[in-house]
Every structure is written in C-alpha cells, then in structure tokens.
Amino acid sequence: MHVLNGAIYGPTFSQSRSVYDRVLSCRQFSLQSISMMFLNVANFTVIRMYADDILLLAPTVTLLNRLFTTCEAELTYLNMAINSKKSCCLRVGSRCDRPCNNLCTSGGHVIPWVDEMRYLGLFIIRSHTFKCSLDHDKRSFYRAVNGIFGRLGKTASKEVISELLKSKCLPILLYGLEACPLNKTNLRSLDFSVNRFFMKLFNTSRHY
Numbered sequence: 742m743h744v745l746n747g748a749i750y751g752p753t754f755s756q757s758r759s760v761y762d763r764v765l766s767c768r769q770f771s772l773q774s775i776s777m778m779f780l781n782v783a784n785f786t787v788i789r790m791y792a793d794d795i796l797l798l799a800p801t802v803t804l805l806n807r808l809f810t811t812c813e814a815e816l817t818y819l820n821m822a823i824n825s826k827k828s829c830c831l832r833v834g835s836r837c838d839r840p841c842n843n844l845c846t847s848g849g850h851v852i853p854w855v856d857e858m859r860y861l862g863l864f865i866i867r868s869h870t871f872k873c874s875l876d877h878d879k880r881s882f883y884r885a886v887n888g889i890f891g892r893l894g895k896t897a898s899k900e901v902i903s904e905l906l907k908s909k910c911l912p913i914l915l916y917g918l919e920a921c922p923l924n925k926t927n928l929r930s931l932d933f934s935v936n937r938f939f940m941k942l943f944n945t946s947r948h949y
Contacts, residue, residue, distance in 0.1 A: 745797040745809055745830045745844065746858045788812065795823075796860055802841050805830070809844055809852075817847070825850035831858045837867050863917045873921035879934050882914040886938050899942055906938060 786808050787798035795812065799805035813823055825846050832841060832854065844852045856867045857874060864874040889905050914934060923931075939945075 745805055745852065746794070746828060746860050791861060794860065806844055810847075813847055822846075822848075823852075825852055828852045829855045829858050831855055831865060831867050833865075833868060833871055835869055837869055861917070863920065871922060873917075875927060875930060878914050878916065879930070882910055882934055885910045885913055886941075890941070902942060910938070911935075 785800050786804055787796075788808070789796040789798070797805060797808050797812065799808050809823075816822060823846055825848075830841070830844060830852055832839075841854055843854065846852065858865050859877075864877050866872050866874045886906065889902060889910070893902060893905075914931065921927075
C-alpha cells in the first residue's frame, strides 16, 4: 500500500482556516471538522479528507501518481494547491524497502518518500505491515508528567497527582491507539511508561 499525506492551502486565504471553510465561505458555512472519504473499489484507491489534510491510498505507485494528479487538478479548479513542503509519501507492504520514483506537483515540486509520517496525531512508519510509532506519544507523556512534578513537587498529595496523571497525561499516551495494531512489545513499552511515573511518585524501584 502506498500512502500520500498532503496539506491543502488556498493562495488567497489564511492557512489556519479549514479548506472547507474556504471553499464554502461564500455560503457562510463553517465546517472546521468535516471529514470525507471516497473509495474506488475497482482499483482499491482511497481518498481521505479531514479539514485541510488529504490522505491518498493506492496499491501501486502508478495509481498513486494518477490519483494525486487527479486531486491536484480538482484543487487547482477550486483555486487551491498542494503544499509540497508539508506533503510526503510512505510505503507499507512487502516491497517497502524498494526505492520509488518521487512524485511531483504540477509546479515541479518534489514530494519525497519518508520513513515516518504524521496524520491526525498518529505517526505511521514504513514497514512490511501497518505500524504506528509510539515514541512521540511517550515523549509527550514524559514531558507532561515532568511538568506536573515540576509545578507541584511535594506540595500536592499523591492522590491529587494520580488524578492529574489520569486526566491530563494518560490521554496523551493513549491517543489514537484504537487505530493502531499493538504487539506485546508495544504493550510492555506503554506499561513501562506508566510504571515509571508511579515509581517516581512513590520513590520505589523495580528490579527485573
């Protein structure tokens, strides 16, 4: 499976606004979180859109390039364009290690092939099977935990800090995991991240 993750922008509108808010602004709509998906069963291609992000899925590079060209032509018709600096391609499957030709926009900008891409907060990695990276979530989790300890220290009770972990830190660590296939190594890594918090909270150590 070949994946292209792109960002859409309109040259005459602010990039912080939703693509659908730009297209439908003449009708005074505000669609900040609209989601759309188009599936072509004949050639197994998928277009997934959310706000100003677009995700293209195709079984071959040729079909991905054809799908990208079609989408770019439609965006040009809407006075929009693909932001090549925020777009990338990723390969998942048995041939993920094979080199591929880069895709190019109509303006000649190259969309590179990468080992990792971010889509809606999930980091998808190049692999023989669909996999997500947990490293970024764990770093954000540790940053949030250290922020709590740095602010409160020993002034708050352990019960209060535990509740803050549950309400503020765990959602960061567990975000989007229902969409990711997790193996035993991933589960042990998540358990270790939470256990490290309690080891620090209760001043204990664990020996393996």
